[in-house]
Amino acid sequence: MRRLLLLLAIALALAVPAALLAADGTDGTMSVKRGRALIFFNKLQGTAIGRMASGKVRIRVLRPKTDAPPEFHHCRKHMINRTTTVCQGKKLTFRALDGHYVIRLQGSGIFMSAAGQGTGSTDGAGIPGLSNGVMSFDDGPYGTIPDDPTPFTLGTPPPPPPRR
DSSP, rough: OHHHHHHHHHHHHHHHHHHHHHOOOOEEEEEEEEEEEEEEEEEEEEEEEEEEEEEEEEEESTTTSHHHHEEEESSEEEESSSEEEEEEEEEEEEEEEEEEEEEEEEEEEEEEEEEEEEEEEEEEEOTTOOOEHHHHHHHHTOOEEOOOOOEEESBBOOOOOOOO
């Protein structure tokens, strides 16, 4: 009887942390090199850092009371409203750290890394004779950014709560 109770206690002790880890979902990663495209993150929960040779970045903070505002350098900044900022220029850089964001990048010479959970899409420039650049998900091999709009999912979201 004691052995059965001991085995049950061990199984329960191992099951609780596993269930807690599964409840959070997992973060994914995305890397873009030499991008000539439109890259859009819809409700990214995480971090995005990057630079562009030329183009425009638009970042909307979804939780302005708790999330840090994005940082921009080497560009003309324009506040659309209190939660949305547009940065346009050459050799611009941006950072949106550990928050909830909607991010839209459009331009050339895009080098960007993102980590977290969310959805989005990529759409290469499709200019004949010019590369759209390459992208990679979750440390996988780099592939060409497609010419057509292509949706992606970053990370795995937490499972829905059980129904009662």
